[in-house]
Amino acid sequence: MGAQTAYTSENPCISAKSLICGTLVTTDLARVRHMLEKGFGLECVRAGPDLLVARDRQHRSGENKAGEPFWVLEIRQKDTVPVAQEMLNHWGMAAPNQAAVDEAYKNVNERKQEFGIVRVQKPRFRHGSYACYFVDVDSNWWELEYRAPEITYEALRAKGDLHKD
Amino acid sequence: MSHEPLVKNETLSHGTIECSDLVVTRRFLTEFLGMKIHRPVPEAQYIHKGGPWSVVCVCVEGGEAKEQIPDNRFKISVGSKEEVRQAHDEALRLREQYGIRQVNDLVESDVMVSFQLQDLNRTWWEITTADERYYGQLFERGDIA
Secondary structure, three states, X not given: OOOOOOEOOOOOOOOEEEEEEEEEEEOOHHHHHHHHHHHOOXXXXXXXXXXXXXXXXXXXXXXXXXXXXXXXXXXXXXXXXXXXXXXXXXXXEEOOOHXXXXXXXXXXXXXXXXOOEEEEOOOEEEOOEEEEEEEEOOOOEEEEEEEOHHHOHHHHHHHOOEOOO | OOOOXXXXXXXXXXXXXXXXXXXXXXXXXXXXXXXXXXXXXXXXXXXXXXXXXXXXXXXXXXXXXXXXXXXXEEEEEEOOHHHXXXXXXXXXXXXXXXXXXEEOOOEEOXXXXXEEEEOOOOOEEEEEOOOHHHHXXXXXXXXXX
16 A cells, blocks of 8 residues: 555545635735736736736636646725735745745835835745745735745645654 | 736745644545645645645644634635535534534525635635636636726
8 A cells, every 4th residue: 555645535525626716805906916917927807896816827728828727816805904914824926946036025125115015025945945925015925935846835745745743 | 018027926836824733624624625635844734636736724833823704715616506505514514523613605696606614713715616617717708897
């Protein structure tokens, strides 16, 4: 019998197909769209009067990632942000290398007002990854993270590391 | 016109939630929600279910995960409207067993069925028929007028 590579259930109550979406709140859809498109390079579309959806670029027909699974962020506009978010409720993005994290730190610092970013944390190593955090005016936390190939999320899943309880 | 973004972001990679007890939380995530879990580090376990995306579940040492609202939630796609209805029934039936704090009513429309629940750590989840195809159509359609 092979080693266990993930904690799973043989017969879960819900037959989930996929984790598909995360949701967050803004007080200004136009501002957050500017940040996501021009700042973070995501594709955005206005799906309702108070709703923006975002995903990685290149998933449209004929583009590089067409047909590959994608994750969606739904951003809902409200008059206020009812519950301020904190570091442990952040949204993560992958950087291609360490230099890209340093460059993003510099670029965002220089133009943070334009993008509605109120705080930029200096890059640092944490748990083997190199990352910096941005906090936007709606209190949403964004992480840009470089992980060495052996500790990417996919690599860790493939290794099946199961730390003992 | 193409543009160079401020941040060289290769992909959206993860979201993050808090929990008070990794083992008890894992039981809910695997047995109830049907997620797959890895625990590569002592203080956190990674949740995934297909695709390249993970939710990192961080244990709040000696504390409680903070209260969230339904506007800050994660959506799980299932295969049919009937599966959403069954999941709703199961959430009500097993509420006590898994420490589920709230189960909201089913919301049904022509295009989808869904409901939201708040788990033992005050995190909100939505079980929905909305899937990649649904979202793909939103992106193809473009901005509403």
